[in-house]
Amino acid sequence: MHSGRLLCYLALGGLLPLCSCAAVDGAAAEAGQQELHFELLGSWFYSGATAALSNTLEISADELLEIGDYMGSGWVAQMDILSWDNEADQLGLELVEVEGQFYPHRVGDLLYLSWRLEEDSMRLYTSTVDFLLPEGGTEGDEFMLYSPVR
Secondary structure, three states, X not given: OOOOOOOEEEEOOEEEEOOOOOOOOHHHHHOOXXXXXXXXXXXXXXXXXXXXXXXXEEEOOOEEEEEEEEOOEEEXXXXXXXXXXXXXXXXXXXXXXXXXXXXXXXXXXXXXXXXXXXXXXXXXXXXXXOOOXXXXXXXXXXXXXXXXXX
């Protein structure tokens, strides 16, 4: 889905590119060049210390689906991927649909995710203002801990 277009979003009346990945047109792809692989593709489950939280992320090339439950209050949130950058460990999202309760963001919100991959886990830092440096902090406050579904 990333071929042939540069992923951008409108911010403060102008275009701000969020992806350093080069777009690949269909002819180039057919000629044997591959699109860059987004390293977070797949399913991730919350593996942090909050026992009452159940949370799964389903990440495809163009969408992030979050399914969660906290103490009996469930939600499903669908987000469009506006950009991703493996080198910077950054993911730009727009929240397009939310069902259920206990979700801190509203439809239309732009979310800036930064990540840090470690052996068999991912620290996920989320902001509505800008990308955070994916270092340090306390699990449950500054970042959430996820592990890949195998």
